[in-house]
Amino acid sequence: MKRNGWKKLLATAGVMSLTVGCLSGCGGEPQGNPQTGSTQPGSQAQEQSQEQSQEAPGSAKVTFPLAEQVELTIATPDGAVASLADNLPIWEEIQKRTNIKINWDVTASKQYVDVMKLRVGAGGGKLPDIMFLPNGLNLAELGGEGTILPLEDYIANCENIQKAYEQFPNVKALTSADGHIYSVNTLNESAYFAPYSLVIRKDWLDRLNLEVPETIDDWMTVLRAFRDQDANGNGDSSDEVPFSAGGHAWYTTYWANAWGLHLFQSDGWYPDENGQMQYEFISDEAKEFYTWLNSFYEEKLLDEEFLTLGDENKLFEKVARDEVGAFTAYPSRIATLEAALASNGVEGAELIPVIPPQGPYARMTEVVGDMTVNGYVVTKDCKHPDVAVALMDFMMSEEGKELMNFGIEGDTYVKENDGTYSFTEKVTNNPDGLSASEVLSSYGCQLGLCYMKSDKREQAMLFSYPEDLQQKIIDVTDATRPYMVPGMTLPPATEEESDSISGLSGDLATYIWEMTGKFTVGTADIEAEWDNYVSYVKQLDVEKILAVKQAQYDRLVSQQ
Known part of the structure; x- marks a missing residue:
């Protein structure tokens, strides 16, 4: 180059x-x-x-x-x-x-x-x-x-x-x-270079005569093929994991970008087009995203172990064993993973980072910024x-x-x-x-x-x-x-603001990640339980937290 x-x-x-x-x-x-x-x-x-x-x-x-x-x-x-x-x-x-x-x-x-x-x-x-x-x-x-x-x-x-x-x-x-x-x-002069991305096995695509997926529907088609058509070429069409994640429900929210949601880097706190802070985990778009995520899991496109892997290293071990077709990571990981695949006897393995997919509402990726x-x-x-x-x-x-x-x-x-x-x-x-x-x-x-x-x-x-x-x-x-x-970073809360929501965010995050996992694997029915879910989130004083975050955001805007 x-x-x-x-x-x-x-x-x-x-x-x-x-x-x-x-x-x-x-x-x-x-x-x-x-x-x-x-x-x-x-x-x-x-x-x-x-x-x-x-x-x-x-x-x-x-x-x-x-x-x-x-x-x-x-x-x-x-x-x-x-x-x-x-x-x-x-x-x-x-x-x-x-x-x-x-x-x-x-x-x-x-x-x-x-x-x-x-x-x-x-x-x-x-x-x-x-x-x-x-x-x-x-x-x-x-x-x-x-x-x-x-x-x-x-x-x-x-x-x-x-x-x-x-x-x-x-x-x-x-x-x-x-x-x-x-x-x-700590500051970062290169915050927007080589962003966290979807990574896919290009050699699996080539083996199955598939193109790099561009949309959510394309991804579903490709991952179904990985699931069914012996993508790793070892003669066993049942040992591929189409998409895997690193051991926490958070990793699955990368896909929420396609629904215009800022769940992955901003934890759902993001201003709308009018500058009003929203908690996107209880939005209509979040319900649609969770419905899709449940189907993603039910079709066995998402690793059944995604909640129990432990950490990213366990994911990368699976990748190195020629089991995983796609995942999310920083592109800098690719050289190490390709070397690990080669050392495990996998010839011609090629991983490529790909741009975010077009979804129902957006094509975007949240980027970790400069601080x-x-x-x-x-x-x-x-x-x-x-x-x-x-x-x-x-x-x-x-x-x-x-x-x-x-x-x-x-x-x-x-x-x-x-x-x-x-x-x-x-x-x-x-x-x-x-x-x-x-x-x-x-x-x-x-x-x-x-x-x-x-x-x-x-x-x-x-x-x-x-x-x-x-x-x-x-x-x-x-x-x-x-x-x-x-991604959204806000100025520090004042002492009064901090006191007013002390302890609230932790309880909210615990509940959100618990329910993200349940909605995904189907132990909580989205249609039947969505209203109760939203109601309980509001009982956890999300409006109080939103008021503080709105004040923080207003201060940020006023200082630009």
């Missing part, structure tokens, strides 16, 4: 990121006070050398490396491949360049939310200096009670964070509540908040971006004269059999703190794939772009 082709694609994707990002920022759900016992904004930092940092009129600046070392404790979910506590190379380098000694307070990713909510809620123990804010904790509430610090006075000294706000104008609104900024979030939902906060127990925020600013600098996206120059990557990056053989053809992402994670890339995900990383990753996969990813991105819609 020609590299100038990448540049053309990236330029267009960048426009999409900014224009679509102005509506919402990213997929998923959204999530001050005088400081006590810590340095005030604008206090004199230690004497320092080497220009890295920034200056605001009338206040001190923090420059790296610090003349005298400062220790900071960071609480964050731990890495899956390697532990941050093991002094990973990226973070060893960051500590060297800043003269900040980092003490890691890490918890396994699956336990992090529960552990940190207990610690913050207990109120008695010392909190880490910097903390990744877990789901279920409200920025404005924590700021109002003084648990976390407002950061805007420090950010006034932070050139790189301010540049990020200029690059992503919606982000500042999404991290502000009650007039304060409480968190710094993570949750960010990093500075707590009341931090003795050096100016240094803490300056470290976050360092992470957003070109220097920080290189470290967090590419690793160590000369070891994991080479920077070309034209400003592009290439990963070394250690990353692209690892002797221990690790994927590129696993190698970079083992170095500490994209772990531990907020950072800017570079579009140039996506370029370097793309060029590490086989050429045919490079072109597939380029093609599906280009073809999907007209159908991309942003």
Whole structure:
């Protein structure tokens, strides 16, 4: 693939990121006070050398490396491949360049939310200096009670964070509540490249003389053929799973895009054409979607184990065993899955990402946007908040971006004269059999703190794939772009708003996913039980939640 082709694609994707990002920022759900016992904004930092940092009129600046070392404790979910506590190379380098000694307070990713909510809620123990804010904790509430610090006075000294706000104008609104900024979030320059997609076995299509499906009806026809016509060619027409999903009812809601519903990335909370927030799980279109999904399951087109697989890895194991005809995934998974199929003796297996299907009401796909939902906060127990925020600013600098996206120059990557990056053989053809992402994670890339995900990383990753996969990813991105819609992220709720709906969203989500599963497999009859379902959702105070989300959305629109 020609590299100038990448540049053309990236330029267009960048426009999409900014224009679509102005509506919402990213997929998923959204999530001050005088400081006590810590340095005030604008206090004199230690004497320092080497220009890295920034200056605001009338206040001190923090420059790296610090003349005298400062220790900071960071609480964050731990890495899956390697532990941050093991002094990973990226973070060893960051500590060297800043003269900040980092003490890691890490918890396994699956336990992090529960552990940190207990610690913050207990109120008695010392909190880490910097903390990744877990789901279920409200920025404005924590700021109002003084648990976390407002950061805007420090950010006034932070050139790189301010540049990020200029690059992503919606982000500042999404991290502000009650007039304060409480968190710094990870940002993504390439949010709209290689979106989460339907993936299908092209060799199965070819074996059965079928075209790539374009509509929901086409998909039904193709998947019926996969079910009945020995698509994997092993002589047994009963061992194919036409479509599989990753172990939760949520994965099936990708198909709801075709009914114009925003269930997959936005959890059903989305404004209508008049700017009024709706809860789409109880809409007439949702009833139609569930009716179709039930028929999808009853015809044995959907994996009977879709609710019990456990996680995506179990799905990918099935794919590697030559059992699955189609599924949803990021296109970057394709090379690994094709290699796994080949290692299992499946010759000529080919997976391709495809654009979303035309459905009864829409052809669209929700796209995760340019900002993570949750960010990093500075707590009341931090003795050096100016240094803490300056470290976050360092992470957003070109220097920080290189470290967090590419690793160590000369070891994991080479920077070309034209400003592009290439990963070394250690990353692209690892002797221990690790994927590129696993190698970079083992170095500490994209772990531990907020950072800017570079579009140039996506370029370097793309060029590490086989050429045919490079072109597939380029093609599906280009073809999907007209159908991309942003997932909904809202500004943080105020303390009063948060208090008014405390505990409601969790009960609602539990019920929704339970009923999605029941409607799909037929243990709940849609026609007979729909009115009771809608009534019960309303009893769970969905109108209260909608009122809060409407207020949040109105604030977002007013700040654009």
